[in-house]
Amino acid sequence: GEDVEQSLFLSVREGDSSVINCTYTDSSSTYLYWYKQEPGAGLQLLTYIFSNMDMKQDQRLTVLLNKKDKHLSLRIADTQTGDSAIYFCAPGGGGSQGNLIFGKGTKLSVKP
């Protein structure tokens, strides 16, 4: 079935850029989402990209999509301590129903 892989941990210093990478297997995905989850809270949609795009910028967030390699990345510029959370990429929209598939998530730790 569909598989989504992410690194489990990332640690950066405040003010640096963070890059969270994701690889997936379902080439029929039409939307690819990035979610953020803070401790004890539900998922928060950060951004998404259509599969016919290769880049999307939204304030401090930049999403890059390499559809050929099935690789998605999320760059957070000027990372702040408030960005510390777990980040999930979720390809979706593929298949007949467009179900989302989640990986294990990347825990981002931001050090002052």
Next chain:
Amino acid sequence: GAVVSQHPSRVICKSGTSVKIECRSLDFQATTMFWYRQFPKQSLMLMATSNEGSKATYEQGVEKDKFLINHASLTLSTLTVTSAHPEDSSFYICSAQGPRGGYTFGSGTRLTVV
């Protein structure tokens, strides 16, 4: 690693009947479980947060009498869609929070109400 089993993966039911969806953490104790709903080709919507032994916290606009959530143990949470209607047809997915704070998702349940 942490595994969450969600069952059934696919269910078709008649309008007016109730459907129960189970979410089990297989190798860890889940202090908190989240239930989400996804409409076709759209993003997720958080329905409710359930903590073991207490009442679930529902998001605004989610009918608690229609979507019954029971978190009876540290490894099991259930979502029951009562008196299902075709507009309840959707993809439901649970997520369990483990003791170290990580989250693991179930594989989802495709509900079709006919």
